[in-house]
Amino acid sequence: MAAVGPSVFLLMVNGQVESAQFPEHDDLYCKYCFVYGHDWAPTAGLEEGISQITSKSHDVRHSLVWNFPIDVTFKSTNPFGWPQIVLSVYGPDVFGNDVVRGYGAVHVPFSPGRHKRTIPMFVPESTSTLQKFTSWFMGRRPEYTDPKVVAQGEGREVTRVRSQGFVTLLFNVVTKDMRKLGYDTGPADMLRVEGQGLTHGLPQ
Amino acid sequence: MAEVHVIGQIVGATGFSESSLFCKWGVHTGAAWKLLSGVREGQTQVDTPQIGDMAYWSHPIDLHFATKGLQGWPRLHLQVWSQDSFGRCQLAGYGFCHVPSSPGTHKLDCPTWRPLGSWREQLARAFVGGGPQLLHGDAIYSGADRYRLHTAAGGTVHLDLGLLLRHFDRYGVEC
Numbered sequence: 001m002a003a004v005g006p007s008v009f010l011l012m013v014n015g016q017v018e019s020a021q022f023p024e025h026d027d028l029y030c031k032y033c034f035v036y037g038h039d040w041a042p043t044a045g046l047e048e049g050i051s052q053i054t055s056k057s058h059d060v061r062h063s064l065v066w067n068f069p070i071d072v073t074f075k076s077t078n079p080f081g082w083p084q085i086v087l088s089v090y091g092p093d094v095f096g097n098d099v100v101r102g103y104g105a106v107h108v109p110f111s112p113g114r115h116k117r118t119i120p121m122f123v124p125e126s127t128s129t130l131q132k133f134t135s136w137f138m139g140r141r142p143e144y145t146d147p148k149v150v151a152q153g154e155g156r157e158v159t160r161v162r163s164q165g166f167v168t169l170l171f172n173v174v175t176k177d178m179r180k181l182g183y184d185t186g187p188a189d190m191l192r193v194e195g196q197g198l199t200h201g202l203p204q
Numbered sequence: 205m206a207e208v209h210v211i212g213q214i215v216g217a218t219g220f221s222e223s224s225l226f227c228k229w230g231v232h233t234g235a236a237w238k239l240l241s242g243v244r245e246g247q248t249q250v251d252t253p254q255i256g257d258m259a260y261w262s263h264p265i266d267l268h269f270a271t272k273g274l275q276g277w278p279r280l281h282l283q284v285w286s287q288d289s290f291g292r293c294q295l296a297g298y299g300f301c302h303v304p305s306s307p308g309t310h311k312l313d314c315p316t317w318r319p320l321g322s323w324r325e326q327l328a329r330a331f332v333g334g335g336p337q338l339l340h341g342d343a344i345y346s347g348a349d350r351y352r353l354h355t356a357a358g359g360t361v362h363l364d365l366g367l368l369l370r371h372f373d374r375y376g377v378e379c
Binding site: 023024037078080081082084106107110119120122150151152153156157159160161164165182184185186 | 209213216226246247249250255258259260263264265266307309366367373374
């Protein structure tokens with residue numbers, strides 16, 4: 001009997017943008033979006049979102065908590081162009097303007113299971129001191145016209161950035177039919193805690 | 205043909221004495237390997253860290269290889285450079301590491317080294333900058349002719365690479 005195998009596999013990702021650490025900034029909100037290759041298409045869930053504005057806790061942790069849900073499913077024929085989540089964090093400056101405080105990106109993990117990722121956030125920097133002063137004064141900091149640039153490797157060699165914070169994300173990954181198509185994703189990655197341990201409610 | 209996907213990031217670097225760093229990277233494979241999609245080389249952004257001393261690049265790597273044999277398993281070679289406020293670039297270290305051979309996510313720490321010159325060149329490097337560099341990049345990932353070099357240690361480059369293998373079990377390969 002000629003069995004026709006699947007040609008498409010599914011990737012289901014859910015989780016949250018848990019919290020952030022930005023020692024020098026407060027009152028921040030974040031936006032996330034997914035960047036993926038030509039062979040990928042989202043089939044369910046939301047590809048983008050904007051979180052609430054959060055302030056630092058007054059205890060010793062100084063953590064900024066969003067607890068912002070992520071839930072999306074992709075289908076694809078090829079692991080090339082594996083989805084990346086791109087985060088942009090914004091906050092007010094001294095004059096009250098909304099300026100960018102960091103961009104970061106990470107690939108969605110591909111082994112099924114629960115994963116924690118702490119990613120660094122960086123901000124583009126002006127080259128000259130005069131430009132730095134003018135942008136601080138006018139409230140117009142250098143930012144990317146399209147945050148999806150952060151997920152690409154090409155064209156980054158001329159940019160100067162400053163890394164100034166971290167964001168912690170939690171992912172649960174489920175895949176369908178990857179093994180039937182012949183892919184081996186390795187052992188399921190049990191929760192690896194990276195960075196500082198922030199107390200949070202683990203999903204039951 | 206068996207296929208290999210390398211999906212991950214060059215996260216950043218620690219342990220270098222200079223602070224504004226960037227990395228030029230490339231992948232070298234044997235003759236049996238063919239790159240189906242992805243860029244084989246690139247250069248990261250220049251990062252000046254504000255917190256701590258780790259320079260973060262978060263440079264994505266997404267490569268899709270097809271292979272007929274195990275020889276010539278892909279090697280990632282790296283050159284870390286520092287850029288000063290005048291825009292001049294100085295070599296901070298060379299390093300290479302093999303792409304992992306078992307499927308799953310791996311955290312890699314790649315040590316780096318830089319060529320030392322004569323004591324005159326070392327003194328000049330301390331005051332004016334510059335310093336000897338390799339003429340041919342293949343000494344970074346190959347062992348031939350290394351015996352001619354005298355080098356000093358640089359910092360460490362950190363990578364998060366994930367490996368996805370396809371059809372390796374059809375050919376009886378265990379990894």
